[in-house]
Amino acid sequence: MSDSQIRVVFEPSGRSLSASAGTKVMEAAGRAGLAVAQPCGGAGVCGKCRVRVVAGAAEPTQAEAEKFSASELADGWRLACFSRLTRDAVIHVPDGSLLACHQQILAQRQHGAASDVQPAVRKRYVELPEPTLADDGADLLRLEQAVGESFTLGLDLLRRLPGLLRQAGFKGTAVLADGELLDFEPGDTRGRCFGMAFDIGTTTIVGSLLDLTTGREVALASGINPQVSFGDDVLSRIRHSGSPAGLDDLRGSVLATLATMIESCCRDGAVRREEIYEAAFAGNTTMQHLLCGIEATQLGAVPFPPVFGRGLLLRAADLGLPIHPAARAYVFPVIGGFVGGDTVAGILASRMADLAGPVLLVDIGTNGEIVLAHEGKLLSSSTAAGPAFEGARISCGMRATRGAIEKVNLDGDIELATIAGAPPVGLCGSGLIDLAAGLLRCGIVSPEGRMLPPDELPTTLNDPLRRRVMEADGSVLFAMHEGLNGDGPLAITQRDIRELQLATGAIKAGIRILCKQAGLQTSDLQRVLIAGGFGNFIRRDNAQRIGLLPTDVHHEKIAYVGNTALEGAKWALLSTTLRAEAEDLARRTRHVELSQDMDFQMEFAEAMIFPET
């Protein structure tokens, strides 16, 4: 396994990205915005995630050798959740391997490409009659007549327009958006019209360069949100934004990264930055405020009111984005101080409001955002899950990066899988869920979350696992691995289990309160959609076992919908109808402040108990 970057292209969507060697196909597909089906939760048993690695296929694994015939393997058929990418690859993802609701969405988009792609930015090629004494009307009226509509324009363009028209011999392309003339370009440039969609995460920023004429993604870039150097959680960023210099730090650093990503996408897609006429941004409420340079301290104090609610249509130049000088920037509407534009994008891209039956959308991160759609009504809430699933506050916790234990199996002795197959360094969120579920199943942890000391362990427990339970400093721990660098074993402690109970309980209580406010029980849910990068990697049965996902919802009703924040941002860029829908969804969604619910404390206390089997 090397740290070198490889290039991955997905067919037939044409989406491409750079990834570290060793990345699983499933992960790369998720980052490229393709929600590959994974009904078994990555256990390698269902075989639904089949893809054909047209070029650059890795050696088949044991599981793959069992699922495919020799000729299929020779043709490149692999399981997305097993196959790792070791060199540049081209991967064909059959429609049947995409998540059902995404198949529908993609079909809609590919089907009606010409009619569905209705970006705000449009280009019109026009040839104007040159002024004569018999036809001596104003330049602008002449242009409006040729374009077929009236428009406004900025003073700067107004000043340059007469020169532009004459240099172009009165033949050129008008760039228009919402009744504004953004530019007039000599000749016919209709084929060159681009936009960029961004998901501004607290940790990661992903940007997608889109061809606004076809809707196709031309290039994708991602990077760490450089604001992490001012604190890796939202609250420390909010605090840092309280001084003008701090706000400048935060805004400036994210802009520098955006500029780098724009540059990289332009290079990859052979696009000039002046050909990008609009950008769309979805992120949590704080990230969106900081992007706009809005001091965010009020998001850090009760009652956490955001400054803006509706989406903002700004000048990209005012934000400081190095794209077309008259380009616009659309910033997603937000629902509340902790239910932001990323959630709105998720509601939009998951199509949850259009699906039959009560539908729940859960985005598990530092804050677990939850949305419930039922009978045309939308309820949302944010739960203070805390960063346990991102590795913080867990003694051996870490983010989902190289060397993180991402998968744990306690059938027999412990089996571990790490990211990039590297030697284990720590435990990330999905591994934590697996481990806790396993410890519950074999009785090492009680439903109340108590880790049993060696002398209380159930008699049914096998020896290999029994040997891993030990006491140290008066506390019980479970050792997973001997550990590197002589730091002692990688282990999970009683305290870690308590942190997990808090995080899980918050989300579980939030789900129950939302259901209760809608007059529902969790068993009524017809679909549970899991959004966000982390969601792609959790195993549903284990998430249900620890109570993170409702236990009374059938396994098949739970689906992963991928990075819906980026997907929603793209949709808003590609279609003014969908953008208006995002605004509508945001305003229609009622924000439920959990602490205002009389039952919250009781629900939370109850939710801390792991489900009985």
Next chain:
Amino acid sequence: MSDSQIRVVFEPSGRSLSASAGTKVMEAAGRAGLAVAQPCGGAGVCGKCRVRVVAGAAEPTQAEAEKFSASELADGWRLACFSRLTRDAVIHVPDGSLLACHQQILAQRQHGAASDVQPAVRKRYVELPEPTLADDGADLLRLEQAVGESFTLGLDLLRRLPGLLRQAGFKGTAVLADGELLDFEPGDTRGRCFGMAFDIGTTTIVGSLLDLTTGREVALASGINPQVSFGDDVLSRIRHSGSPAGLDDLRGSVLATLATMIESCCRDGAVRREEIYEAAFAGNTTMQHLLCGIEATQLGAVPFPPVFGRGLLLRAADLGLPIHPAARAYVFPVIGGFVGGDTVAGILASRMADLAGPVLLVDIGTNGEIVLAHEGKLLSSSTAAGPAFEGARISCGMRATRGAIEKVNLDGDIELATIAGAPPVGLCGSGLIDLAAGLLRCGIVSPEGRMLPPDELPTTLNDPLRRRVMEADGSVLFAMHEGLNGDGPLAITQRDIRELQLATGAIKAGIRILCKQAGLQTSDLQRVLIAGGFGNFIRRDNAQRIGLLPTDVHHEKIAYVGNTALEGAKWALLSTTLRAEAEDLARRTRHVELSQDMDFQMEFAEAMIFPET
């Protein structure tokens, strides 16, 4: 007579201005936008221009002593066209002394003040509920709900808004215009809302500070357009704008004057400049382009197409105006390269499109702009009258400033009147028309425009006038005055008469072509309205005698409508309905390029001949 400035206030309008001591009441009223009736053309015979000088009345003149009783004179009654202002004065203008169509307009405006004053800028005082956990919506949504409408806002205000709301304790005044939030001011500032209207003339700039809540004029300022230092005609300014530095010169100089006028009006009206939220500008096409910093060279070459046609709604800050940082600037729509926003304002303020019968509007300046309204249709044209009426190209010509002969009477010997009663320095436009009419009447000039030499003069000519005709260097001239400084007599020459014929012929031919294109003869005209500062001072019978105004229109159908450019700019500032009407009028008005009319050369040649009596 002194050069000192005096302060004049008109009642009941409350309009006020500064003027030079020696200014006639009529002139001051005109500059204050009050169109005092003057049916006899200032001859002092009709007595229709009666006003009561409440304070600061001058000694009555002979004509006034004949028109008023002793007690009336003691009460301050004077004739506006005779009485001169020598010190600070308060003048009551009875409605009956205003021009009929203006009486109507003013009545409408005063009558329906509350309903007619509908400026684009509006203020709403709101008290917002403070955010609580149960009501934790975004600041902007909270404000929108309180204001009762949604709005956009600039990034700068968005950044400051949360602080503004909290500093104001969530009680304050939203400043709105066309769906945009311009500011949020602590407390109730509804009573303070101002705008400035400007007439940007080639020679003179006039600015009026208006209270947008009542429609009242708070202060008035005027000054020379400093661009005259780059040439006193439009074409030399156009040429100067061809280089970036030249354009900067022109724009910068006019902006400096605007800033000075804004400052002076703010001081006079006790208004802070941040309380001015909108400015409106009417000027000729070139002046409007230069104000916007648009290079105007294409206005100087066939076919003279303007850059913009519709009115522009710009950020005042982008123009460089020192008023509220988010204030807007409305620049009037233009009809053609030489029929500009001042003409549109004239069509609007004269209400010509609403008057019965074919109506002609004539604005005589460097270019004579002519508009004809007939059966809902509007035709306009610009005639290259040249600057003869502004004193240029006339051997003893000068502008209408101190010492200019503004009135000439040739009954008996010559009688002259000069501006400010100063010793005569030269001849201005109104004096030139008087003189030429007189010379025609007494036969010194033939209908073809030939000045007869002494030996060909008619026998009926009296001796005093006969002695004034002389020959020098083989050319005939008529001496008006011995002249100052030993430079020889002030005289009009054959060449001057030819210049006058060219200027008069251009306007006369323009009027005839417009009438012809509308299927009319000049005798069909029901009203001839004379606009512009110069118009106020010409005597209709003399203007008809030389053919400048149609001879077959009855004297009483000719009326002066004052500075309609400023008046129209004010209207557009006070009423969005009237602003929309200005846009509509501009687009409805067909621009007739005279040189494109087959008959123009013939009409022009014929129009050069003075009318036979």
